[in-house]
Amino acid sequence: MTTDWLIACLMGLGKLFLHPLLYVSIAYCLFIGYLRVKRERHDFTTKIYSFSMELRSMLPQGLIGGLILSFLTLATGLAIPLAAMPIMAVVTVLAILSMKKRFVSPVYTMGLTFFILFFLYDRDIELTLFQDALNQLDRSVYPTLVILMGLLLIAEGFLIVANGSKKVSPHLEVSKRGQPIGVYVSQRVWLIPMFVMIPGGQLPAPFEWYPVFTIGDMSLSPIVLPILIGFKQKVHGTLPELAIKAQGKKVGALGIVITVLATVGYWYPPLAIITVVLAILGREFLHHSQKAMDQKLPFYFSKSKLGVQILGVIPQSPADKMGLQKGEVISKINGVVVREEEELYRALQINRAHCKLEVIDNNEQIRFVQRALFDGEHYELGLLFVDDQLKESGQVG
Incomplete structure (x- = not known):
């Protein structure tokens, strides 16, 4: 049976x-x-x-x-x-x-x-x-x-x-x-x-x-x-x-x-x-x-007064390997305060071989993330942002 x-x-x-x-x-x-x-x-x-x-x-x-x-x-x-x-x-x-x-x-x-x-x-x-x-x-x-x-x-x-x-x-x-x-x-x-x-x-x-x-x-x-x-x-x-x-x-x-x-x-x-x-x-x-x-509810992913908020992280990108998460806010890069996406890119140029980020996580706690960067990675961290300059499209960080 x-x-x-x-x-x-x-x-x-x-x-x-x-x-x-x-x-x-x-x-x-x-x-x-x-x-x-x-x-x-x-x-x-x-x-x-x-x-x-x-x-x-x-x-x-x-x-x-x-x-x-x-x-x-x-x-x-x-x-x-x-x-x-x-x-x-x-x-x-x-x-x-x-x-x-x-x-x-x-x-x-x-x-x-x-x-x-x-x-x-x-x-x-x-x-x-x-x-x-x-x-x-x-x-x-x-x-x-x-x-x-x-x-x-x-x-x-x-x-x-x-x-x-x-x-x-x-x-x-x-x-x-x-x-x-x-x-x-x-x-x-x-x-x-x-x-x-x-x-x-x-x-x-x-x-x-x-x-x-x-x-x-x-x-x-x-x-x-x-x-x-x-x-x-x-x-x-x-x-x-x-x-x-x-x-x-x-x-x-x-x-x-x-x-x-x-x-x-x-x-x-x-x-x-x-x-x-x-x-x-x-x-x-x-x-x-x-x-x-x-x-x-108020919009969770929008322009932040504390820094540049991360909308998303592309899998297997440098940002993903650094442990950055959606919703977190990048307040400083290499010791420079950033409030706009353009400021973030300029701050990355200060040290093209290494970046140190001050991040406010989703529990509103400050943590520090750092990583060595290889050629081209400072242009392609794999971060997605909501850019207040754009109405119909986004930008990859």
Whole structure:
């Protein structure tokens, strides 16, 4: 029995590479990376991260969540109807085409799938591609879909906390008063490949090789289901790491509440419908409340009276190796007080072989940083600034 399960799971995992959503996800990540690099070059005349950065973070983080969720679904025998799979894939593609990354979330994709199944149940509607799966729907409400949505919402919160604040991209905008300000944009796409159970008798001909297992009086088959999770958050009122992790914790907490309600709804199906509505409204509330809260805060990255504030640091640059961080303020270079970007460059010329910086960190503590410079490095430290002389573009330090 155990061997059959393992063989079924391995064969199912291989089917992931035949799923069109995998390749749609790859193309989506590359497109997001292309747009980000284009924006970075426009703002700072250089790219900050590789255009494949989003692609490289898509699957590794999602595999952990997929492994945990697969264990839970296989251990509990959590089954979803076969019809949910193609409908969810179509809904996910439509969410991608909307270019709103937050809509590529299980709250919206699975929530909409739930209501589509509810609408299609026992109706005389002909859908050629999905007709066999729709004919096998045996109920109007599937609480297991809502339970799975809650679990995926918890996974989304975990991914936001663990990965959403890494390698965030700086961006330049103009405030309502016409002053350039710095903002940070986090955008991620995670693919969670996980196993779910579907009623064994529902598998059509292309899947006849799947083994059928019996749990109680129910026949079930494991099948791999790729879940795409999209995330985007813009931050201008605080350090992005703080704001993004706080948002991820709220999303995870919402997922716990939804999972509890969905579990109760397993025995009281009408509650499942209410739970889906609450999940969508809750996720919308978290998005808009975070946006409103951030807009009320003063601009974190703007012109500073204490010196020249660092908007960003290019990876592997001299500034990165010196340990300089976004949000810190350079108040002195080689003993010279600096308040403008031009003053910073002039101060660097005092000693072209070595620079000593007095930095006010994000805890408002003064620290000293020094490093030997090689030819050309005093022109390319790898620092990004918000230059009050520029309205539409940035400058690399």
